[in-house]
Amino acid sequence: MSLSNWFSVENWLQATPSSPASFFIIAGESFWAWSNGKVYSPMHGVTVSGKETRYSVLLFAMPKNERPIQAPVELVDDKHPPIFKPYYYDDYLRFCFSEEGMMQQCKLVAYCGTDATKEADA
Template identity: 40%
Template sequence: MRELELPKVDLSGLDLTCLNQKTWAKARADIDDALKHFGAFEVVYDEVGSELRGGLFGQAVPDLFAVPDIEKLISASEVPSHELGTKVVLPSHKDPNYISIISQHNIGGLEIETSNGEWISTNPIKNSFTVLIGEAFMAWTNGRFQAPRHRVKMDRSKERYSVVFSTIPSFSNDVINPPKELVDEEHPLLFKSFKYYDYVNFRFSDEGERHNDALKFYCDA
């Protein structure tokens, strides 16, 4: 049986000064289809070259992990397990934000759950990123796009680096409310208007952690 894959969208060579060209229309249609069915996709973009990636993973990330232990203890997480083998190191969850853009360096591990409960493994390829939407964007689209659950599995005998770029609302304008164009008789309002940072505080509270779908509990219309 063929292994499931995320849709791939190639943005290489697209002209940012000519957004009405046919190639942009195809890219938009591909992204729309991917987000409706998976809430995520792999994007290939050759404008982010090897020099930038080399500076990020070859210098910035190693420098970060090389800081003295006394500094690391300031924001230390729980003690990691030293068991070998492939393990889930980041449990299944949805991001509360708008969009996450994830760059994995050489070694994959990110897995995206489909609507029928299957898991798709993402493996880094040259000039690629994994894009997935969060709960805020799902609510803003009135559920047209679904935020996917995802997790990270890794072989503990190997070093794995990844960088996540995340978009979130500003503190002064964090009300999430779908545009009126996305609410009609066929698509009734699914989520009440809510403030993003109030929801984040609830989501990571003891009560929020008890709910499998915290967003639905918090602002279900």
């Protein structure tokens, strides 16, 4: 599926919990970059129907800015070139909240996508 289709609301899937004790885990963009695209960070939105109380908990892990985020050598080869350039998380956050970054549909691709990222969109 192309990147442009990933962000189309018409292609969103409904995730229905199988029980009241169900929960969902969504990988963040840093993990998408680190895994060289193997674990995708989806666009997501939440709508709640009914009158039952629902709870949401957000847990974040923020990488230290001492090391760049990049795919390990084990996940990169001739058939799987890096799809994101190495980047520092703090610099990426500044881009996300910049005027240019706010206009981007996929901030990570705009900030550090490579030719391989663009090929995935073809």
